[in-house]
Amino acid sequence: MPDPCNRCGKCCLHMRKYLVIEQSIGDSQHYCRFKLTNQRFFASIGGNELMLFRDKNGMSAYPDACPFLRMDSPGSFYCTIYSSRPDHCRSFTCS
Numbered sequence: 001m002p003d004p005c006n007r008c009g010k011c012c013l014h015m016r017k018y019l020v021i022e023q024s025i026g027d028s029q030h031y032c033r034f035k036l037t038n039q040r041f042f043a044s045i046g047g048n049e050l051m052l053f054r055d056k057n058g059m060s061a062y063p064d065a066c067p068f069l070r071m072d073s074p075g076s077f078y079c080t081i082y083s084s085r086p087d088h089c090r091s092f093t094c095s
């Protein structure tokens with residue numbers, strides 16, 4: 001079955017006020033809190049995702065975006081903590 005997500009990013013472009021990085025250890029390890037549910041979680045970034053996380057090209061136009069969202073090609077967004085994203089993001093289904 002094809003992936004229904006076209007990576008438009010709309011679900012993440014206004015999440016900055018809810019997803020807070022409380023402490024970072026370099027660029028790759030982040031203690032975070034998801035304020036809507038008060039979930040604390042640890043986000044780890046490695047490999048190609050770390051390179052992408054460091055590359056903020058295109059994101060200045062989206063100041064309200066989740067701090068972990070990046071644009072990997074024009075109009076196409078990518079979650080750099082996909083494997084350690086909070087429960088809310090895991091259970092989100094696009095309608």
Ligand code: SF4
Nearest residue numbers: 005006008009011094
């Ligand atoms: S899940 Fe998010 S990025 Fe994917 S299509 Fe839906 S709104 Fe866009």
Ligand code: SF4
Nearest residue numbers: 012015066069079089
């Ligand atoms: S953690 Fe990932 S899926 Fe959740 S809001 Fe941020 S970029 Fe989107």
